[in-house]
Amino acid sequence: MGFIPGPSDPFYELMQPPPDETPAQATARQKRELDAQRVNDKIDEDIKQERARAKKERNVIKLLLLGQSESGKSTTLKNFRMRYTKVEWDQERSGWRSVVQLNIVRSITTVIRIVEADMNGEAADSEEEQLTPIDTVKSEPLKFTDRHQLLMIRLAPLLSVETELKRRLGAGAEHIHPAPMSATPFEVPQASSLRRKKPTEFSVRSWKDILENNSRITHSVEAAASDVDLQTLTIAGCKDDMKALWQDKAVQQALQRRGIQLLDTAGFFLNDLDRIATRDYAVTDNDIVRARLRTVGMQEHRLSFKHGPWDDPKTGRPSGWEWRIFDVGGCRTLRRAWLPYFEGVNVIIFLSPVSVFDQRLEEDSRVNRLEDSIILWTSICSSTLLAKTQLILFLNKCDLLRRKLKRGVRVNQYLPSYGERPNEVMAVVKYLREKFKDIQKQCSPEHRSAYIYPTTVTDTEATAVTLESVRDGVLRENLAASQLI
Ligand SMILES: Nc1nc2c(ncn2[C@@H]2O[C@H](COP(=O)(O)OP(=O)(O)OP(=O)(O)O)[C@@H](O)[C@H]2O)c(=O)[nH]1
Ligand SMILES: [Mg+2]
Known part of the structure; x- marks a missing residue:
């Protein structure tokens, strides 16, 4: 309902029809006013719906899994599902x-x-x-x-x-x-x-x-x-x-x-x-x-967590968080398809396998896998589109790194900058952690902290602990952000 001024209001005069208005002009004016009112009502309705959507979406967290092919994205998704959507899993x-x-x-x-x-x-x-x-x-x-x-x-x-x-x-x-x-x-x-x-x-x-x-x-x-x-x-x-x-x-x-x-x-x-x-x-x-099944399309999975920060206006009960997890194919030719999912994404879990310093990409045998992973991480950190996105890094496949080093493969043979550091898992992970952290600090368009976990996502027990920590960290950050809405 629009504002209707009374006779004492300064706008009253302005809103009166012209004194010499003919009946045809009056009809045309009334039609104009009616059309304008319809447009107004539509705008009001859109604003209302947008507000309701934003309020509803306050409880939605969009999480994107990124990383090169075979980095462990789908395996991480499986861990999430095994833990939080047991019925579907079974x-x-x-x-x-x-x-x-x-x-x-x-x-x-x-x-x-x-x-x-x-x-x-x-x-x-x-x-x-x-x-x-x-x-x-x-x-x-x-x-x-x-x-x-x-x-x-x-x-x-x-x-x-x-x-x-x-x-x-x-x-x-x-x-x-x-x-x-x-x-x-x-x-x-x-x-x-x-x-x-x-x-x-x-x-x-x-x-x-x-x-x-x-x-x-x-x-x-x-x-x-x-x-x-x-x-x-x-x-x-x-x-x-x-x-x-x-x-x-x-x-x-x-x-x-x-x-x-x-x-x-x-x-x-x-x-x-x-x-x-x-x-x-x-x-x-x-x-x-x-089990290995290569991803070429995009897969969306939804999880819900019971306890959210907002009360459901209808029931008065606390409404939970909904997580939408997007898993994409990591092969080079598929990476262009990632872009549409950057819009409005709250969290990215980036997986970088630490055991691949001596391996080449399957899709391009000229490219070292670790180098590819570092280039990818750099572009994700630098993206202005992702400036406000929370970044979590999994330094994955620690078990395979351990096995490889045990076989006598030397890191500095493939990564000269590794120098004379010990050829041991802890030292390699520490070195890579610093490297990725530096890139994140230098390239991020806005200040943000780095959440970095060494992982073996095929170890479901250890990963369960990591996921709990990820979940709490994500909820904390997004709670702070959503309170600003
Ligand atoms: N040993 C070991 N194997 C792992 C680890 N993480 C993933 N894998 C295995 O590596 C293979 C590839 O993992 P996926 O999760 O399918 O990789 P992805 O990133 O989804 O690959 P694309 O779908 O090609 O993009 C699977 O067979 C996993 O079981 C790990 O930490 N240790
Ligand atoms: Mg996959």
């Missing part, structure tokens, strides 16, 4: 079975590819992205026998298993094998058809969707036939041969001389074959956290 559990199985098959095909390359005398160069020089057993001929050949022929059915698992997992599957879909797992293709260049990694647009589908399929198959699916049967049937190949001395040597540390690669489960390559394999929390 619902998706059976869907992860195919992912773990696919990870196993992928590891075995990698082993076979290496062995066959060695049998054929192919050069042992640039197989993997490791920069670690290939030294020790370079010139010794490896002793591969008919037994190895036989093992590989017996493992050939895994080819069809891989195709079928990818088909089941759905969109994004890269059909790198020429094996026809109709081939049953028991038809034995030539072992040499397993030989090929390093395959592109299987990826999906959103693992949330495919897991929902996949767990439905798994459930319905189980319910309908109360039987085990063909892929699980084939994998179980190949268990002993997979173990024999993986544990073989000549195979281990072949991997070693190509600088391949399969144990440290994403989605490694070959040491768990006894438990996983079985008909009744039950997926554990730890398996889910370790």
Whole structure:
């Protein structure tokens, strides 16, 4: 309702119609006034809605997970979900079975590819992205026998298993094998058809969707036939041969001389074959956290925390916080897609793996992974769009750093600025912590503090403690910010 001045008000005169107004002019004036009133009402309504939205959104925290590919973004998201959305987590559990199985098959095909390359005398160069020089057993001929050949022929059915698992997992599957879909797992293709260049990694647009589908399929198959699916049967049937190949001395040597540390690669489960390559394999929390499924799309997950700072105006009860966590693909070609999510983001957790100082990017083998991570961090800290965003840094994969240093890899060989500092985990983490902190201080457009955690996000117990601390820190900062609204 607009302001209507009375006769004593100075505006009263101004608001009176002209004394010589004709009836047509009066109608036109009234229409004009009505239109103006409608516009006013619309503006008032918009303002009201914007205020209500801002008030509602006071309880929403937008958190973006960033970092290069394989830095551990999705694994961090899994930790959040395992801890704070247990019901959904359990619902998706059976869907992860195919992912773990696919990870196993992928590891075995990698082993076979290496062995066959060695049998054929192919050069042992640039197989993997490791920069670690290939030294020790370079010139010794490896002793591969008919037994190895036989093992590989017996493992050939895994080819069809891989195709079928990818088909089941759905969109994004890269059909790198020429094996026809109709081939049953028991038809034995030539072992040499397993030989090929390093395959592109299987990826999906959103693992949330495919897991929902996949767990439905798994459930319905189980319910309908109360039987085990063909892929699980084939994998179980190949268990002993997979173990024999993986544990073989000549195979281990072949991997070693190509600088391949399969144990440290994403989605490694070959040491768990006894438990996983079985008909009744039950997926554990730890398996889910370790399973590798590359992200190419954006995934949004929502968590709610019961206790928020505001009372719900309807019930009078405290209304909780809602966290919207966005997980994106970290591969170089996908990074342009990050930009739209910078708008209004409250928190960024940036993951930088500390164990990658001797590795190159898979998507560009000229670029050192640690260097790439530092460049990314610098641009995030410098972004004016993110000037008010709280930055949290996870110096991740501390366990892999420990293993690498134990193997005798020297940091200063790849990072000359590391100098003569001790070649130990604590010292490396401290050095990198200072480096990232300095960049953050120098490049941030506004003053902000750095929250830095050394992490191993596959260690769910330790990560739970970190997440509690992150949660409290984020809530504290955002409470202060939202009180200003
Ligand atoms: N050993 C070890 N493995 C880790 C750690 N963090 C992540 N991983 C593993 O590394 C692999 C890659 O992790 P993801 O979380 O999928 O990486 P991402 O950053 O989401 O990668 P993209 O989706 O390609 O951007 C997975 O198999 C994880 O289990 C860690 O701290 N230690
Ligand atoms: Mg991911």
